[in-house]
Amino acid sequence: MFGPILSDVESFTAVPDEILSLDENRVLALGRHGGQGAHGPVRARFVHIWTVTDGLVSRYQQLADTHSFRVAIGK
Structure with a gap:
């Protein structure tokens, strides 16, 4: 997925x-994405919702600041 x-x-x-x-x-994770894109650093908040069925991830949902990603990678 990444x-x-x-x-x-x-x-x-x-x-x-x-x-x-x-x-x-279900587990909710609140946090930050980071790294370096071709046009600058990535600093984007996220919300992840993980659903686990029988010990395996059966669903993953992400809400993130996609604008920050696009600026950092130049798209």
């Missing part, structure tokens, strides 16, 4: 500031 980001952003990171349990199968 393939395209890894090709556009050097030293990409996704660091959670807070992780919360939503229910028995």
